[in-house]
Amino acid sequence: QVQLVESGGGLVQAGGSLRLSCAASGRTFNNYAMGWFRQAPGKEREFVAAISWNAVSTYYADSVKGRFTISRDNAKNTVYLQMNSLKPEDTAVYSCAVGGFFGGPRDAENKYNTWGQGTQVTVTS
Secondary structure, three states: OOEEEEEOOEEEEOOOOEEEEEEEEOOOOOOEEEEEEEEOOOOOOEEEEEEOOOOOOEEEOOOOOOOEEEEEEHHHOEEEEEEOOOOHHHOEEEEEEEEEEOOOOOOOHHHOOEEOOOEEEEEEO
């Protein structure tokens, strides 16, 4: 059973940057696609970014494209989300999730089956 623990969230002013980390334990996730999702208060959870098992392919929501970068370090069993030029509308709880075995980056929640607890990101104007 893989467990995911997110870190790196916090309070930042608009225009600032944060780097989120998602560390996996229990077993390796090197052969799985990984994704980041977020949920703002009163809203549905939404897709943010995903990366293929081998880091060759990435996919981003239009709202973060050009500002966020997803990456992974399989040696450390960790996936990252670098967030630049943050906006108040990026405020949410960010969660990582395990996707398909030898999978590509997907945006559908039903393609993910293990989720972390999330880390809060708050962007002030």
